[in-house]
Structure formats: C-alpha cells, structure tokens
Amino acid sequence: MLEKFFMRCSHISDGDSLFRQSVHPVSFKNKGKVFEWAKCFMLYDQPDGSFLASLSWEMYLPTTEEVHDYGCRLAFRRNEKKRIAGKLTDNNRSVYCGAYQLKAKTIRELATPVEELNEVLSAEVVHSVEEGEIAHANLTIVLKPGGVPDIEDTKTAILDRLWSSCSGPMKHICDCDKNIPEHPSSSLAIPPAGAYSDNRSSLSRLWCIIRFQICSWLWRRRNKLA
Amino acid sequence: MLSYLTDIYRQAVVVLESSSELPNSYAPDVLVLAASGTYAHTTQVSPGVPEFVDASPRTESMILKTTFSSVPIISQSELREEYQELGTALGEMTEFEDGDEWKIDAPVYAAACYVASELMVNSFPAPRIFNHGPKSIVFNWSKEEDNLYLTVSADRMSALISSPERIERRIHWSANQLTDPSLAFSTLKAAYSEKPVKITGAVADPPEL
Numbered sequence: 001m002l003e004k005f006f007m008r009c010s011h012i013s014d015g016d017s018l019f020r021q022s023v024h025p026v027s028f029k030n031k032g033k034v035f036e037w038a039k040c041f042m043l044y045d046q047p048d049g050s051f052l053a054s055l056s057w058e059m060y061l062p063t064t065e066e067v068h069d070y071g072c073r074l075a076f077r078r079n080e081k082k083r084i085a086g087k088l089t090d091n092n093r094s095v096y097c098g099a100y101q102l103k104a105k106t107i108r109e110l111a112t113p114v115e116e117l118n119e120v121l122s123a124e125v126v127h128s129v130e131e132g133e134i135a136h137a138n139l140t141i142v143l144k145p146g147g148v149p150d151i152e153d154t155k156t157a158i159l160d161r162l163w164s165s166c167s168g169p170m171k172h173i174c175d176c177d178k179n180i181p182e183h184p185s186s187s188l189a190i191p192p193a194g195a196y197s198d199n200r201s202s203l204s205r206l207w208c209i210i211r212f213q214i215c216s217w218l219w220r221r222r223n224k225l226a
Numbered sequence: 227m228l229s230y231l232t233d234i235y236r237q238a239v240v241v242l243e244s245s246s247e248l249p250n251s252y253a254p255d256v257l258v259l260a261a262s263g264t265y266a267h268t269t270q271v272s273p274g275v276p277e278f279v280d281a282s283p284r285t286e287s288m289i290l291k292t293t294f295s296s297v298p299i300i301s302q303s304e305l306r307e308e309y310q311e312l313g314t315a316l317g318e319m320t321e322f323e324d325g326d327e328w329k330i331d332a333p334v335y336a337a338a339c340y341v342a343s344e345l346m347v348n349s350f351p352a353p354r355i356f357n358h359g360p361k362s363i364v365f366n367w368s369k370e371e372d373n374l375y376l377t378v379s380a381d382r383m384s385a386l387i388s389s390p391e392r393i394e395r396r397i398h399w400s401a402n403q404l405t406d407p408s409l410a411f412s413t414l415k416a417a418y419s420e421k422p423v424k425i426t427g428a429v430a431d432p433p434e435l
Contacts, residue, residue, distance in 0.1 A: 038356040116393035149398045152362035153377040153384030192390035
C-alpha cells in the first residue's frame with residue numbers, strides 16, 4: 001500500500017509543471033550582460049548518444065517560494081564547488097535569477113513524429129533525486145539510431161521547441177544577492193508562450209502542499225529504511 | 227476583382243525604392259519598399275471571366291505583411307562593424323577554459339568565421355549567437371516570434387526556421403556542399419526571405435507571407 005503511494009510520488013504526469021532555473025552567468029553572454037535563453041536549457045551529450053538536462057518538479061516545489069528556494073540552493077552549491085576548487089571570483093559567481101515553467105506533456109510530445117522533427121525516438125522526464133534535491137527531475141531525449149543528419153541541429157530544434165512551450169519568467173533575488181546593484185534577473189526574456197501565472201485554485205494549491213508533505217515524508221522514511 | 231482568381235503564383239520579384247518609378251515595360255510582379263518597412267505588392271491580374279468594361283489585364287496593389295526579409299536596412303559600414311563584433315565574440319569563445327559552457331573548438335571557430343563572412347557578403351544582418359557546447363555554434367535571427375537558426379559544426383551546417391507553433395523548415399548541408407557556398411547561401415536567402423505562396427480559390431484578404 002505504502003509502496004503504491006510512493007510510486008505515485010515518483011510519477012510525473014503529463015499535466016505536471018516542471019521548472020528550469022536560470023543562473024547567471026551560465027545563461028548569459030556578452031560578459032554576463034545579455035540573457036541567452038538557449039543557454040538556459042543546456043542539453044548534455046550522454047555516452048549512449050542521448051541528451052540530458054535538469055529540471056525541477058512541482059510535486060516537491062508546491063509554491064513559488066519553494067521554486068525559488070531551489071534556485072538559490074542551486075546557485076549556492078555551484079559557488080561552493082568553485083570555492084572549494086579555489087576558482088570562485090566575482091565574475092564567475094553564480095546568481096539565481098528566476099525560473100521558467102513548462103508542462104511534462106510538451107516535453108513528451110517531442111517524440112511525436114512530425115514532418116520537420118522526426119528523429120526523436122523518446123522524450124521523457126523522470127523524477128531523479130540529485131545532490132539531495134528531492135524535486136530534481138531528468139529530461140532525457142533519445143534519438144532514432146541512424147536517423148539524425150546533424151545532431152547539433154537536432155539540439156537546436158529541441159531547444160526551440162522547449163523554449164516555445166515555456167512560460168515565465170518568475171524572477172527572483174536571493175537574500176544573499178540583494179546587494180548586487182544591477183541584478184541580472186532584470187534581463188530575463190519572456191518566452192513566446194508568455195508570462196507565467198499560477199492559475200491553480202486555492203484548494204488545488206492546498207492539495208499540492210499536502211501531497212508534497214506526504215511524499216516528502218515517504219521519501220525520508222524510505223531513505224531511513226534503506 | 228480578386229475573387230476572380232483561382233491560382234496565384236509568386237514569380238521572380240523586383241524590389242525598388244518607393245521613390246523609384248515603375249518600369250514602363252511589362253512588369254508582372256513588383257515589390258515596392260515603402261517607408262514604413264512594408265512591401266507594396268503589385269501584380270498583373272488576368273480576369274478569369276470575360277471583362278466587358280476593360281478587357282486588358284489590370285494591375286492591383288496590396289500591402290503585404292512585413293516578411294522575414296524586411297529587416298531594418300543598414301549600411302555596409304554598420305554591417306561590417308556588427309560582423310567585426312561577431313568575430314570578436316567568436317574569438318573569445320575559443321579562449322574560455324575547457325569545460326566552460328561557452329567554449330567552442332578551434333575547427334568550429336574556423337567554420338563559424340567562414341559562414342559569418344558569407345553571411346556578410348550576402349547582406350544578412352549580424353546574428354545573435356549561442357552554442358550547444360564545444361562542437362557547434364548557432365547563429366540566430368528573430369522576426370517577431372519566428373526564428374531562423376543556422377547551426378554550424380566543423381563539418382556541416384543546418385538551417386532551421388520555426389514559428390511558436392511548429393518547426394517550419396530544415397535544410398542540411400555537408401562540408402562538400404559548402405565548398406561552393408553560393409548555392410547554399412542563395413538557398414538560405416530564399417528560405418530566409420519568404421515562403422512560396424499559392425492561393426487557390428477566391429480570397430478576400432491579402433496573402434500573409
């Protein structure tokens with residue numbers, strides 16, 4: 001029974017929202033001055049030929065505050081890694097700027113063959129805890145073997161479709177960044193789908209928070225048992 | 227009357243400044259660049275049914291929606307300056323540390339410079355750039371919500387045109403096909419400029435390109 005409920009805490013439904021947190025300076029160019037949306041969704045080549053990107057899942061980020069807390073922690077961890085490596089400078093310090101939202105369904109639809117993008121075999125987003133972040137999800141795209149004339153162009157096509165389905169940005173300034181004179185969040189671009197609005201009803205939001213509490217408890221309990 | 231039309235095909239066009247006079251000779255299809263940046267489209271219309279008042283072909287004009295090609299016209303010196311900035315940005319991308327998200331490989335830089343020079347020769351406005359990692363660079367132009375991307379790798383190049391709803395068109399070229407770039411860039415320019423238009427049946431509104 002518990003396991004069955006736990007499965008529900010790990011399955012990302014088509015209608016679920018996913019978020020992509022934007023961090024300066026990675027998503028910016030011209031010496032960190034200009035936001036580049038295409039760098040917001042970095043697709044990493046995997047040894048098996050698939051592409052991988054990181055997202056966060058609303059199941060474990062039930063409020064906008066949680067979405068932003070995730071982004072602030074993300075930037076903090078990146079800075080800590082650089083600090084430990086002795087490479088942290090004012091210029092390369094990571095600053096969380098905000099998040100973009102998209103639906104799981106639009107990601108999975110990338111694998112629906114259409115005339116001009118038919119080389120995607122599967123496009124899936126799965127819950128995958130990473131660096132202690134229970135809300136982390138992996139976006140994995142597998143291409144049809146031998147069916148790709150230009151892999152780099154396929155990445156362009158995928159990024160174009162992801163950006164077209166995004167809404168946002170939800171801008172944010174973390175507490176640790178409040179003294180930055182010109183915060184880069186002001187440069188975030190509005191995607192074609194427009195600004196994000198959380199149109200969940202109060203009841204729906206309450207349910208999301210309750211579900212989040214239950215699923216988080218289940219995760220902690222499972223980890224303890226493990 | 228436009229409603230007489232059954233088929234319209236876009237043929238070769240001539241673009242003139244708005245101050246220019248139309249040629250006296252038979253001009254089947256002319257685009258006149260208006261000050262507003264839109265194109266006035268003039269076309270010969272052959273009646274599909276007997277015309278009792280005027281049997282000769284008539285000329286009708288319509289204002290077309292601004293097309294991808296109707297980017298702001300800039301001088302050659304401005305264009306050169308923009309491409310110099312692009313070249314500088316590309317050069318900087320080779321100098322980032324290994325592992326930096328914006329780093330590109332030297333062969334990609336060489337290919338990108340070659341493509342950029344051809345773009346300038348063909349009077350494309352300087353593009354925005356981004357990359358997917360060290361193996362490619364992407365040139366990008368936006369027009370309203372439509373996008374044109376040119377993804378350049380060390381050994382190939384691909385063009386992609388998209389609207390918010392869908393990917394409209396993709397074209398791929400290998401390195402061999404780019405040894406004579408004129409064909410590739412004329413194809414790209416055609417794709418960049420406008421899509422072919424065919425209108426079938428009676429229409430009330432001007433075609434959107």
